[in-house]
Amino acid sequence: MDLQVLRSFQAVAEGTTVTDAAADAGITQPALSRALNRLEDEIGAALFQRVGRVLRLTPAGRVFKEHVDVVLDGYDRGRRAVAERVDPDAGVVSLAFLHTLGTWLVPRLVTDFRQAFPRAQFELRQDGEIGLTRHLLDATADLIITGSEPGHPLITWRRLLVEPLRLAVPAGHRLAGHRRVRLSEAAEERFILLKAGYGLRHLTEGLCREAGFTPLVGFEGEEVETLRGLVAAGLGVSLIPSSPEVTATPDAPIRYLEITDVRGARDIGIAWLNSRGVPPIARRFLDHALRSAAAPGTSSPEAPA
CATH class of the missing domain: 3.40.190.10 (Periplasmic binding protein-like II)
Structure with a gap:
């Protein structure tokens, strides 16, 4: 059994198309399809089933992938261990x-x-x-x-380190002229938040509770840059990490305000x-x-x- 075939199996099982997996392996798509068929023959069970134009794992394929993940991870870690012993x-x-x-x-x-x-x-x-x-x-x-x-x-x-959090508001917002505000002053605002399960979402909700309110959800996203963009568009406010790459110039579409009634940091x-x-x-x-x-x-x- 070829390790590269196992890597291609793993990639396809995780959503990569056979065409892309073949390109990553440096072989043609038909060659990879034949290799996966041989793998199924060797295992003695169908590992994939076609759902529309997409390949999905069969129950047998899911079981096999669990063991393939362990094998490949162990092999990669073994190679790393040897390389680090040779050259720390x-x-x-x-x-x-x-x-x-x-x-x-x-x-x-x-x-x-x-x-x-x-x-x-x-x-x-x-x-x-x-x-x-x-x-x-x-x-x-x-x-x-x-x-x-x-x-x-x-x-x-x-x-x-401790990273400050700032209340981001649009440049034309009623609070935009302030440098410092109480978070409670934004209690009636719509908040642009990360989706549930993200640490920043949990932290934002906790700080709002400390300030005495539950944030009104205007939008839920998956990237902080999305939050920035929607705040700049005037769709709400957001608590955003105040990292060094954030700059605020007089003509910037967002103002970042220090909050004083709760610990604005993570x-x-x-x-x-x-x-x-x-x-x-x-x-x-x-x-x-x-x-x-x-x-x-x-x-x-x-x-x-």
Whole structure:
């Protein structure tokens, strides 16, 4: 059985088309189809069924995929372990992080780390809070950078910094001329929120409760940039992380206001699975991230003007 066939099976099982999976494997689509047919013959059961134009796993296929995932993950981790033993300053850092940190914190940490360890490679994933915890537990990431402590007995978490949250309002909003406001002053506003299950959604709802109200939901999105865009369009207000890439100029369509009646901030931390050893190069990155957080002037991002 060819490992590449198993990787192609895994890709198709996760939604990749046979055509795209074949291109990724460097073979033709008919060749991959024949390889998958041979795999089914070898297993002795149909692994896929066609639903319209899409291939879906059969019950047997779902069972088989669980074991394929374990085999491929073990093989990849074994290769990494050998590579890191041969060259401890090389290897792959498998890192998953919040979407909102992909524009400033993660690039900064990765750039600085690769200056010290230029042969290090990165395998990066983005996800929400729940998905990040799953990446650790499923061994698809060695480290995660997340906005709250996962609260799982197998996971160790350390704070890196405190990220301010600001009330984002359209430039023409009645509060736009203020620099500081009470969150309770927005009690009658429509809030642009992330969907349920995202950490920022949970935090926003908690802060609004502390301020004495339940936010009126104007829209639910999946990306902070969507929240910014809809606030700029005048469709509501939102609590948004005040990261360094956020700038506010006099002609900007959004104003970012400090809130004074509740703690407008969230913790950003790094976590790993304490029941599994962190590979050497990932351990070096972990130490680098913790040192960077402790350095003067880097404990929290600057608030926008």
